[in-house]
Amino acid sequence: MKITVQPSSSIINKTGPWRANRPNFLHDKCTACGICSRICPEGIIYQTDKTNAAGKKYFACDLTYCKGCGLCAIECPFKAIEMELEEK
Ligand code: SF4
Ligand code: SF4
Numbered sequence: 583m584k585i586t587v588q589p590s591s592s593i594i595n596k597t598g599p600w601r602a603n604r605p606n607f608l609h610d611k612c613t614a615c616g617i618c619s620r621i622c623p624e625g626i627i628y629q630t631d632k633t634n635a636a637g638k639k640y641f642a643c644d645l646t647y648c649k650g651c652g653l654c655a656i657e658c659p660f661k662a663i664e665m666e667l668e669e670k
Contacts, residue, residue: 597624601650603665605643611662612640618654618663627654 612634618641619627627643634640640662643654655663 596646597649601648601668603650603652604645604648604668605650605652605654606664606666607640607642608662608664609634609640609642610636611660612638613660613662614638614640615659616641618643618658621653621657623651623653624649 609632613636614629616629619625619629622643624647626647627641629639630642631639650665650668652665655665
């Protein structure tokens with residue numbers, strides 16, 4: 583069953599300028615399970631064409647529209663996403 587939703591308003595409204603935290607995707611830890619892309623309320627996490635050391639096509643996000651909510655980091659079962667302070 584697919585639960586992916588359509589991208590929300592942040593696809594129209596860029597969030598980068600006011601974001602306090604940003605996700606850092608640790609590509610070598612990514613197992614390509616896809617949970618982060620299904621949980622992101624903005625629908626901006628996607629699978630790249632690049633592979634990590636384990637041969638997995640790792641996931642990343644479009645920071646232009648990321649609001650820094652941290653849900654992806656909380657839900658990643660492999661601790662492959664860390665939230666860090668946004669540098670202004
Ligand atoms: S939830 Fe974590 S391990 Fe799964 S695709 Fe996303 S970053 Fe990779
Ligand atoms: S921090 Fe929130 S908005 Fe940004 S990629 Fe993660 S789940 Fe999506």
